[in-house]
Amino acid sequence: MRIAIASILQESNTFSPVYTRYDDFSPVFGREAFDRHQGKLTEMGGFIEVLKKQGVEIIPVCAAWAITANRLLKPDFQKLVDCFVQFLSAAPVDGLLLAMHGAQTAAGEDDVEGHVLSIARKVLGPDKPIVLTLDLHANITRKMVALSTAIVGYKTYPHVDMFETGEKAAGIIVRTLKGELQPKMAFAKLPLIIAAENSQTHRGQMHKLRQMGDELEHTGKVESISLFPTQPWMDIDEMGTSVVAVTNGNAKAARKQANAMAKRLWNARKIFDPKLTSVEDAIDEALKTEGGPIVLAESSDSTGSGSPGDSTGVLKHLVKAPLAEPAAIFLVDPAAVSIAFESGVGSTVTMRIGGAFDKKNSKPVKVTGYVKMLSDGRWTARARGYNTGIVTSMGRSVVLEVGNVYVLIAERSAMTVDPELFRSHGIDPAWCKIVVVKSPNGFRAAYEPIAKKCFVVDTPGVSTANLKNLKWKRIARPIYPLDLDTPDPVLQ
Ligand SMILES: [Zn+2]
Structure with missing residues (x-):
């Protein structure tokens, strides 16, 4: 055979x-x-x-x-x-x-x-x-x-x-x-x-x-x-x-x-039907919670759902939050990576990050950060489940410390459901107060066992849970939940 x-x-x-x-x-x-x-x-x-x-x-x-x-x-x-x-x-x-x-x-x-x-x-x-x-x-x-x-x-x-x-x-x-x-x-x-x-x-x-x-x-x-x-x-x-x-x-x-x-x-x-939390409320809740990590799932920018991973919907609030402990977030922004590489490890740079692809839903955020690490962006998925054992190549990558926020910026998109994404770059989600993942649910396999709380936050993006916010043209109507009064289907 x-x-x-x-x-x-x-x-x-x-x-x-x-x-x-x-x-x-x-x-x-x-x-x-x-x-x-x-x-x-x-x-x-x-x-x-x-x-x-x-x-x-x-x-x-x-x-x-x-x-x-x-x-x-x-x-x-x-x-x-x-x-x-x-x-x-x-x-x-x-x-x-x-x-x-x-x-x-x-x-x-x-x-x-x-x-x-x-x-x-x-x-x-x-x-x-x-x-x-x-x-x-x-x-x-x-x-x-x-x-x-x-x-x-x-x-x-x-x-x-x-x-x-x-x-x-x-x-x-x-x-x-x-x-x-x-x-x-x-x-x-x-x-x-x-x-x-x-x-x-x-x-x-x-x-x-x-x-x-x-x-x-x-x-x-x-x-x-x-x-x-x-x-x-x-x-x-x-x-x-x-x-x-x-x-x-x-x-x-x-x-x-x-x-x-x-x-x-x-x-x-x-x-x-999903239940979403505003970013401000989720950060407030995280700061009030003893210990961590508290996971903020930015599903509207989910890299596993076709979003570019460049949203500043959470980032803009996170860099202003009164964090006493570290937070971690992933971001795709090739231009920001280039600037950090030119600047070099150990330097401090001021630049605008995020909003690199989806300009409709995100505006870049101006930050000043310390270039902690530059890498080739290669890492292996280790968590049981998604592509376990397979190598991810997300292009040149940088860890930028913006106050207490570790921003892991890559040239190319990557799945964020595996904590190994951060660990491979010297950031352990276990000692973070807040970890931002770009995933609606896939993150739960590896993150729920270590998270104090998880919130799915509401920001705009092309993988939003608010499906009515997207401009549908071709889909056959009616369809639930775009049409709440969709009649019961007749099955063959
Ligand atoms: Zn799937």
Whole structure:
């Protein structure tokens, strides 16, 4: 048995001022793709683990991951797809395991996953299994369901089960090829966007629904049931929350379970409405609280949600706050990094920082700071969950001390859900009074265990929880919560 494995992952935010390029994926092909993920807690890591145990010959195609931003530019998209085809066509295979996000767009293409699947189908033909893993924030399309044999999504948010999702998909494809499993898939789509801030799976409503899904899997009613509350910031036609169910040979049962779970999600929709705190109130609360750290989650500037990470919405208040203990914040601003590098370690600089990309939502803040550290911006994710073991390259970086505020400024965007971001630059969140993360919920996996309190703060930005503040043009209406009176959907 010979199975190809590939990953092309990016979440899109079609409101972001930053577009995506080929190099943002740091793509590698063939053996290098295998080496990047072997032994790592990623989907590809899970594929490799299971396939090796099963004695399957693995044909690595590619490994590509980019941080969330706006659409991939057209020539760059073509280049990525061409390389994928070249390596997928290199050897005949019995099936394909493909890890994608599920909410990726490119110039002129709202459904990159659907497009990649159509190309993979051309190479593999109509009958060989293709099992697709997706992020919980995938926006499922009819094309994805039609062209794949089975779809398996992350069960967790914060996402801490990338590896397990890969293992599960690999199990499905191996059993399918052995003739033990005949995947039948159904999906139900809702006119619903669920806010990222209040849809964690370790407690609350999403946790309850996920437990119901797990029960269906454990009792064998389904092979897999995935809940996809979607990425909230995509202005495309075929947008909305979905449920995908896969059964062994029973299309009717798959339809029944997908619809039943979708109905539960729909009925619970109001529970997911997020609760935000003003920055001033959150800082006041932090200063009143004994010990720390107090985490301020600036979800409107979430780097994992397509914001550029350049907001001064929290920063402008933080540098004025009467802090007796340190605070830490991450910021993307290439020009500020250049100034600090020219100035050198140990120097004091006065400059304007922030508001580098999203000029509509943030104005730069003038600060005077001490250049504590200059670095190459390379660090390895260590917290259990998001891309654990994978190296992040955020370009040249600087730690600027502005009073008691440690501002970690990078040339390029990075995920902020792992405290290792700060630790790798000499800042331990554990001894900070306030830590600012640019994340709606993903930060909770690593930060809740060490945080005294967490507040999701309300600032403007392209990944705001206030979805009505964004200029929607193409999304099919009505859709909740943009249209609060959206009628109950009629499921197939
Ligand atoms: Zn996600």
